[in-house]
Amino acid sequence: MNKSTKIATLVMTVTVFSSMIMTACQSNQTSPTEPSETTKTTAETSQKDKTTPDEKQIQAIRSQFQNATPAHWGEKMPGIISKLPTSEKVIALTFDACGGKHGDGYDAELIQYLQENQIPATLFLNARWIESHPELTKQLANNPLFEIENHGSEHRPLSINGRSVYGIQGTQNLDGIIQEIIVNHRLIEKMTGRAPRFFRAGTAYYDDIAVQVAKQLDEQIAGFHITGDAGATFNQVQVKNAMLQAKPGSIILLHMNQPRGNTAEGIKEAIPLLKKQGYRFVKMDPYIPTQPS
Numbered sequence: 001m002n003k004s005t006k007i008a009t010l011v012m013t014v015t016v017f018s019s020m021i022m023t024a025c026q027s028n029q030t031s032p033t034e035p036s037e038t039t040k041t042t043a044e045t046s047q048k049d050k051t052t053p054d055e056k057q058i059q060a061i062r063s064q065f066q067n068a069t070p071a072h073w074g075e076k077m078p079g080i081i082s083k084l085p086t087s088e089k090v091i092a093l094t095f096d097a098c099g100g101k102h103g104d105g106y107d108a109e110l111i112q113y114l115q116e117n118q119i120p121a122t123l124f125l126n127a128r129w130i131e132s133h134p135e136l137t138k139q140l141a142n143n144p145l146f147e148i149e150n151h152g153s154e155h156r157p158l159s160i161n162g163r164s165v166y167g168i169q170g171t172q173n174l175d176g177i178i179q180e181i182i183v184n185h186r187l188i189e190k191m192t193g194r195a196p197r198f199f200r201a202g203t204a205y206y207d208d209i210a211v212q213v214a215k216q217l218d219e220q221i222a223g224f225h226i227t228g229d230a231g232a233t234f235n236q237v238q239v240k241n242a243m244l245q246a247k248p249g250s251i252i253l254l255h256m257n258q259p260r261g262n263t264a265e266g267i268k269e270a271i272p273l274l275k276k277q278g279y280r281f282v283k284m285d286p287y288i289p290t291q292p293s
């Protein structure tokens with residue numbers, strides 16, 4: 001506490017370190033309502049330092065990108081993380097929960113398997129899914145096996161000019177991009193007490209402006225190295241075969257919201273085989289450095 005106070009005082013006087021200061025001040029302000037520091041792991045403590053973007057940050061983004069023209073559109077481009085930066089034999093399983101009319105399910109069998117076998121995973125929850133499953137969201141967030149990340153507010157591809165993909169309308173403008181990120185960012189922070197660090201858009205498509213905007217909003221774009229279930233449409237063998245393509249650091253994209261699909265069945269086959277090859281499973285957060293402010 002003494003150290004934080006000193007840092008805060010120093011910050012007031014040294015404008016060069018304004019962003020660092022802001023982080024320290026904000027964590028001080030929010031700490032009284034948070035759970036005891038002693039109950040948190042190191043990773044959780046570092047995550048807690050991320051705070052919801054404020055109006056000043058959003059205004060700065062509006063000025064910076066209002067007239068920006070996108071040059072790229074896709075699932076992979078600089079600034080999108082598709083692998084963990086490591087040569088260790090680790091794999092990040094990531095599960096999207098998309099929400100909406102056809103995406104509101106919960107694959108209890110899958111999550112139960114992960115829990116029984118102590119397999120960590122990163123869960124990308126959409127705001128609509130969270131609103132349908134508030135208690136479940138809290139339970140998952142409280143389970144140290146899982147980390148909760150941002151799968152968007154309305155599940156739209158992030159476009160500054162309304163591009164679509166797979167028939168899904170993208171965001172229409174800069175404010176659309178900002179809203180798609182921060183509405184769910186704030187919801188997750190409110191529901192779980194932890195601000196998300198990673199964003200994955202509905203469809204996982206972006207233009208390069210959106211990738212930069214997300215970064216300015218303190219979220220990094222989580223892409224993928226392997227599509228594990230193709231929107232939960234793969235059969236059991238296809239899921240297994242896709243997962244067996246993993247390399248050290250692979251991020252595998254799967255779904256936890258389609259219990260009628262074959263994702264759980266495929267995973268149950270692939271995980272023991274990958275373990276035999278010497279792989280272990282990790283959450284994204286500990287492997288991705290926090291971005292410089």
Ligand SMILES: [Zn+2]
Binds near residue numbers: 201
């Ligand atoms: Zn989705």
